[in-house]
Amino acid sequence: MDPYAPTPADRFTFGLWTVGNPGRDPFGEPTRAPVDPTYSVARLAELGAYGVNFHDHDLVPDGTPTAERDRIVARFKRALEEHGLVVPMATTNLFRDPLFKDGAFTSADARVRNYALHKTMRAIDLGAELGARTYVFWGGREGAEVDAGGKLLDALQWYRDSLDYLCEYVREQGYGMRFALEPKPNEPRGHAFLPTVGSALGFIATLSYPDMVGLNPELAHETMAGLSFPHALAAAIDAGKLFHVDLNDQIMARFDQDLRFGAENLKTAFFTVMLLEEHYDGPRHFDAHALRTEDEEGVWAFALGCMRTYKILAEKAERFRGDPEIQAAIASYRVDDPEGTWPPRFDAAHAASLKGREFDLTSLRARGPGLERLDQLTVELLLGVR
Ligand code: DIG
Ligand code: MN
Ligand code: MN
Numbered sequence: 001m002d003p004y005a006p007t008p009a010d011r012f013t014f015g016l017w018t019v020g021n022p023g024r025d026p027f028g029e030p031t032r033a034p035v036d037p038t039y040s041v042a043r044l045a046e047l048g049a050y051g052v053n054f055h056d057h058d059l060v061p062d063g064t065p066t067a068e069r070d071r072i073v074a075r076f077k078r079a080l081e082e083h084g085l086v087v088p089m090a091t092t093n094l095f096r097d098p099l100f101k102d103g104a105f106t107s108a109d110a111r112v113r114n115y116a117l118h119k120t121m122r123a124i125d126l127g128a129e130l131g132a133r134t135y136v137f138w139g140g141r142e143g144a145e146v147d148a149g150g151k152l153l154d155a156l157q158w159y160r161d162s163l164d165y166l167c168e169y170v171r172e173q174g175y176g177m178r179f180a181l182e183p184k185p186n187e188p189r190g191h192a193f194l195p196t197v198g199s200a201l202g203f204i205a206t207l208s209y210p211d212m213v214g215l216n217p218e219l220a221h222e223t224m225a226g227l228s229f230p231h232a233l234a235a236a237i238d239a240g241k242l243f244h245v246d247l248n249d250q251i252m253a254r255f256d257q258d259l260r261f262g263a264e265n266l267k268t269a270f271f272t273v274m275l276l277e278e279h280y281d282g283p284r285h286f287d288a289h290a291l292r293t294e295d296e297e298g299v300w301a302f303a304l305g306c307m308r309t310y311k312i313l314a315e316k317a318e319r320f321r322g323d324p325e326i327q328a329a330i331a332s333y334r335v336d337d338p339e340g341t342w343p344p345r346f347d348a349a350h351a352a353s354l355k356g357r358e359f360d361l362t363s364l365r366a367r368g369p370g371l372e373r374l375d376q377l378t379v380e381l382l383l384g385v386r
Pocket of ligand 3: 138182287
C-alpha cells in the first residue's frame with residue numbers, strides 16, 4: 001500500500017480551472033486542449049481527490065441560457081455523484097470579461113459595480129446548489145495603475161458595501177455560507193486593493209458581518225509580495241480567519257506562477273503543512289496548474305505531485321514532532337523566567353517590582369539560541385537522513 005497515495009480522507013481539492021488550464025500565457029496560445037469539467041471530475045476521483053471547486057464561468061459559461069445552464073449543472077451533478085466528489089468552495093469570475101477591466105466591486109462605473117453584484121449573486125446560487133459552504137472572493141481586477149481617479153478610499157468603501165450586501169443576500173437566502181477573501185499584491189492590475197493577508201484582516205474588521213468573512217490565503221500571492229507564507233498563514237489562524245487555503249508554489253518577486261505544491265520552496269511547504277495539520281480541518285485546495293510545456297498526462301502528474309508532496313510533508317511533520325533531538329533543541333531555545341511569571345491580569349504591584357528588577361544583561365546578550373543547529377536538523381529531516 002503506497003502511504004503517499006491520496007485518498008478522499010485527505011480532503012484534497014482542485015479548481016476546475018487548475019487541471020483545466022490550457023497553457024495559455026500572455027505571450028502564447030494554449031498548448032493543451034480544453035478539458036470537460038466532468039472529465040476532470042473522473043480523473044481527479046481516480047487520483048484520490050476529495051472535491052472540485054469552480055468559478056461560475058468554469059462550469060456555466062457567461063451568457064448561457066437558463067435551460068442550457070440547468071442541463072450543464074444536472075450533468076455535472078451526475079458526474080460528482082458517480083465519482084463521489086464534493087464541491088466545498090465556489091467563486092465568481094469577475095476578472096475575465098472586459099467590462100471588469102477597471103474593477104468589478106471597485107469599478108468607478110456604478111453600473112459595473114451593480115453588474116458585479118448581479119453576477120455574484122447568481123454565482124452564489126450556483127455554488128449553493130452544488131453544496132459549497134465557502135465562497136471565495138479574489139479581486140483579480142480590483143486595483144489600479146492610475147491613482148488620479150481619486151478612488152483610493154472610495155474603492156475600499158465600494159468593496160465593503162458589496163461584501164456587506166452579499167453577506168445580507170446569503171443570510172436572507174439561508175445558504176449558511178462563509179466568505180473567504182483572497183489577497184494578492186498585483187497581477188493582473190498594477191496594484192491590487194487588499195494586497196496581503198495583513199491588509200485583508202484589517203479590512204474584515206470594518207465589515208458589517210465580520211464573523212461571516214475570513215481568508216483564503218494563497219502561497220504564491222504572499223510570496224509574490226516578498227512575504228513568508230507560513231507567517232501569513234499563522235496570522236490568519238491566530239485571528240480565527242483561516243476559512244480556506246490555496247496551495248501552490250512560487251519563486252519570489254515573479255508573476256503568479258501557480259507552480260505545483262512543493263516545486264520550489266520545500267521549507268515553506270513544510271511549515272505550511274505543519275500549520276495546516278495542526279490548526280485547520282478544511283479542504284487542502286491546490287490553486288495551481290501544470291507547466292505550459294506539459295501535455296495532458298503532465299497535467300495529471302502535476303495533480304498527483306501536489307497531493308503526494310503534501311502527504312510526504314505531513315509525514316515529515318509527524319517525524320519532526322517526534323524527533324527527540326529536534327524537540328530538545330526547541331525546548332532549550334525557549335527559556336522560561338522563573339522570576340518573571342506574569343499575573344493573570346495587570347497589577348500595579350507587579351509592574352512596580354518588574355520596573356525595580358535587576359537583569360543580568362551581559363549573560364542575556366551572550367546567550368546563543370541554537371537556531372543554526374535546529375535549522376540544520378530540520379533540513380536533514382527534510383533531506384531524509386533523520
Ligand atoms: C487565483 O489565485 C484565484 C482565482 O483562481 C480564484 O478566484 C481563487 C480561488 O482559489 N484563486
Ligand atoms: Mn495564484
Ligand atoms: Mn488562488
